[in-house]
Every structure is written in structure tokens, then in C-alpha cells.
Amino acid sequence: MARRKPWDVDDELWAVIEPLLPKVERRARHPGRKRHPDRLVFQGILFVLHTGIAWEHLPQELGFGSGMTCWRRLAEWTEVGVWPRLHETLLAKLRSADALDFALAAVDGSHVKSVKGGIKTGRSPVDRGRAGSKHHLITDATGIPLAVTLTGGNRNDVTQLIPLLQTVPPVRGKCGRPRRRPDAVLGDRGHDHDKYRRLVRVLGVKPLIARRGTEHGSGLGTRSRVVERAFAHPHWFRRLRIRWEIRDDIHEAFLILGCALICWRRLSQQVRDSALPL
Structure with a gap:
């Protein structure tokens, strides 16, 4: 086989x-190819x-x-917004299958080289000042991508903490209101800023963010490995390892589509393990 x-x-x-x-009707007159x-x-x-x-x-x-x-x-x-709706649909299916854990979310950022430049690029501090972009990802407690954003390579991770939380779609799949916010969000020392801690609390989310200068051993680093490992999945798609697109919306489309496919794989695995219909 x-x-x-x-x-x-x-x-x-x-x-x-x-x-x-979107449904595209073929013209009756002069339909073309x-x-x-x-x-x-x-x-x-x-x-x-x-x-x-x-x-x-x-x-x-x-x-x-x-x-x-x-x-x-x-x-x-x-x-027309197909990819965010696809991602939201698959997240709802995952929640319906009890495969999403909103008790804790984790956030992180990852640099990618930008070959042709374009909007949402900047001088990357990890690539000797060359043009680059940054992928910012928020996952649930098990590493399933909830939302992703794209910025220039010179943007600090902490600036995307609130946009990431706000980008998480309303996830249906259970009775009652859709779930949109995790109970707590985990971030490394790059997210250490009291202003953003206050903004996170305003959204009804508990910030678990490591402070600069503190000794290791708090346990936050162990749990933050979830999102670090999660970055390996979208970057498994070769088109996402380097930004080739000048148009930022096209690269973001690939990014969201990659996250949706990761959700589909997790859902398929969940279905195989539990013998539930898709």
C-alpha cells in the first residue's frame, strides 16, 4: 500500500x-477557461x-x-479569512474531543530569516542585523497552537503578549459560552514587565512570568518547554523556516494554515486513540 x-x-x-x-459561479456568457x-x-x-x-x-x-x-x-x-476560520473550526473539534487544556497557556517567539524583505520585517538581533521576521506563538498546556502572530525581527516578545491573548479565537465545542482565555499564561524572562502583567490580569488571566535576575529552579522553565517544543511543529514545514514572501499576509496565511494542520494531526490522533468519529 x-x-x-x-x-x-x-x-x-x-x-x-x-x-x-468561497463559492465561485461560472459566468454563463464568456465563461473562459x-x-x-x-x-x-x-x-x-x-x-x-x-x-x-x-x-x-x-x-x-x-x-x-x-x-x-x-x-x-x-x-x-x-x-476572505479562510485560514483563521479553519483553525477555529479545528480547535472547536479538539475541545469537543477533550483534547484542549485551557488551564495553562504558554507563549514564546522565534526568529526567521526574511530573504526578500517586506512589511513586518526588521533587523534581526540574532542574525547580525539582517532582515528577519518573528513568529509569536501561544499554545495550550499540551502544545496545541491557539494563535500565532507575525512581527518584524526586531520586536520584543513582550509586545506580543497581549495581542496573542486577544487573537485566540472563541473556541466552541462544549455547552455554554465559547472558551477564549486560558486560566494562566506562562512566559520566559523576555516577557518580564509589570505593565504587561497588569494588562494580562485585566483580561482575566493569571500571569506566570519569570523575572530577570532570579535564580533558576522555579519550575517555570520546565513548563515553558511545551511552547518551545511546539515551535518545532510549524517549523517542520519548510516554507515557514525562511520567509520568502514579500507580502506579509501570504506568509501569515502559511503560518496559520500550518497551525491548523497541526491541530488536524492532533485531532486525528485523538480520534484513532478513542475511536470517535471526526
């Missing part, structure tokens, strides 16, 4: 994605995300359509 490629979209995943895509199937184009986008290949080098023989077709469809779907 042939092994499934990571960019192959199974029927279960497509059943989640397809309702989120038939639109390439959305499912194949989405697989082409996943191929670029997984392999990091340039759009113009997308293999035509795989049937995904041209690289420009896939790029245009990615931009079109990004503009």
Missing part, C-alpha cells in the same frame, strides 16, 4: 475545509508549504495547476 503524501488531502479533512471556501478544482489547488498550496519549493517550480505533472494558479487561490482565500 502506497504511503500517503503529506500534501494529499483525505476526504475527512476536505469535508472540513470545503464549506469554508474552466476553474481548476479547489481540492487540487489546495493540495498544491500544501505541497509548497511542506517542501518550500518556489511557486514557479511547482510540478505540473502532479495536477495541482500552475504555481500562479495556486498563489492566486491562496491570496483569494486569505483575503
Whole structure:
């Protein structure tokens, strides 16, 4: 039996994605060339995300359509907000399967090189001042990505603490109100600032942030490894290891899509372990 490629979209995943895509009616008069199937184009986008290949080098023989077709469809779907809604939908499914732990969230940032520059880039302090961007991630207690933001490489991690908490979508999946805030948020010494501790408390979240100059052994470092390990998952996608896109919205689209795929993998594993339907 042939092994499934990571960019192959199974029927279960497509059943989640397809309702989120905009419906494009073909014109009755002067219809032009038939639109390439959305499912194949989405697989082409996943191929670029997984392999990091340039759009113009997308293999035509795989049937995904041209690289420009896939790029245009990615931009079109990004503009109408498909990827945040996909991420939110999968988070709701995870919560319904009791796979989300909102008792504690962890935040961290990671630098990536920016080859072509663009908005949300800056002189990276970890790459000898070259242009770079920064991925900021917040996860639940088990490492599932709840939200992600993109900034310039010269932005301090603490500046994204509040935006990350505010970017977490309302997660449904249980009776009652959607869950949006964790009980507590964990951060390393890069998030040490009393002003932001106060702002976190205003949101109803308890800050667990290490202070600069304190001795090791508090136990916060052990728990913060959850988000550090979680960064290995989105950066497993080659397209996210280096920022190739000039347009920041396209790179953010890849970033959110990568987080959504991580949620899908965790959900599939949960379903296999518990024998529940997707």
C-alpha cells in the first residue's frame, strides 16, 4: 500500500475545509477557461508549504495547476479569512474531543530569516542585523497552537503578549459560552514587565512570568518547554523556516494554515486513540 503524501488531502479533512471556501459561479456568457478544482489547488498550496519549493517550480505533472494558479487561490482565500476560520473550526473539534487544556497557556517567539524583505520585517538581533521576521506563538498546556502572530525581527516578545491573548479565537465545542482565555499564561524572562502583567490580569488571566535576575529552579522553565517544543511543529514545514514572501499576509496565511494542520494531526490522533468519529 502506497504511503500517503503529506500534501494529499483525505476526504475527512476536505469535508472540513470545503464549506469554508468561497463559492465561485461560472459566468454563463464568456465563461473562459474552466476553474481548476479547489481540492487540487489546495493540495498544491500544501505541497509548497511542506517542501518550500518556489511557486514557479511547482510540478505540473502532479495536477495541482500552475504555481500562479495556486498563489492566486491562496491570496483569494486569505483575503476572505479562510485560514483563521479553519483553525477555529479545528480547535472547536479538539475541545469537543477533550483534547484542549485551557488551564495553562504558554507563549514564546522565534526568529526567521526574511530573504526578500517586506512589511513586518526588521533587523534581526540574532542574525547580525539582517532582515528577519518573528513568529509569536501561544499554545495550550499540551502544545496545541491557539494563535500565532507575525512581527518584524526586531520586536520584543513582550509586545506580543497581549495581542496573542486577544487573537485566540472563541473556541466552541462544549455547552455554554465559547472558551477564549486560558486560566494562566506562562512566559520566559523576555516577557518580564509589570505593565504587561497588569494588562494580562485585566483580561482575566493569571500571569506566570519569570523575572530577570532570579535564580533558576522555579519550575517555570520546565513548563515553558511545551511552547518551545511546539515551535518545532510549524517549523517542520519548510516554507515557514525562511520567509520568502514579500507580502506579509501570504506568509501569515502559511503560518496559520500550518497551525491548523497541526491541530488536524492532533485531532486525528485523538480520534484513532478513542475511536470517535471526526
